[in-house]
Amino acid sequence: MDGFEFLLAYEMLSEELKKETQIFMLSSTLDPNDITRAKKNKYVKTLLSKPLPIKKFGEMIYPHCSL
Template sequence: MKPNYKILIIDDNTIDQIVTKQLLKKALGITEISTVNNGKQGIQWLNNHKRNFEESLIILLDIKMPEMDGFEFLSEFEMLPEELKKETQIFMLSSTLDPYDITRAKSNKYVKSILSKPFPVKEFSEIIYPDSSSKIA
């Protein structure tokens, strides 16, 4: 049986939010998906919902955003309670080609993987459901 995931998309691009949300719903059957527009709203969302985590949380985090970008979010995330962080996986989702950003993302202990936009649903599925027999074509 596949694990149940709750998803938080942190991205300032509304079209990317909609596309990613639809891919998660249609391809993976994930229905608990929340969206916020920047890292600051992401931290607020986590603080408001941390008592409601019965399943694992996956954060899809954009790098370039106004107000608080992905790396600033990661700095704030580090200060959150350990019980919240241990049930959370973070995937950075970005169209950046900047080698410095990519290296920074890969070297962050909270970032499981960096994925390129548009959202690579097949690659994502293979990471979160490695033993699943229902691979996406």
């Protein structure tokens, strides 16, 4: 299952399950169509590129903590 297949399956879940979830998509794609598709998806908070600096990711998911 790739990320887009996951998003299709995720969309089928109840709103109750999805309400507290944030999706950060991690990809190595350079395809502009994939990038646009991910950025336009209402469930994807952020599209991140590989390699992922772990400190940057930590700051995104814990914005009020100093890591």
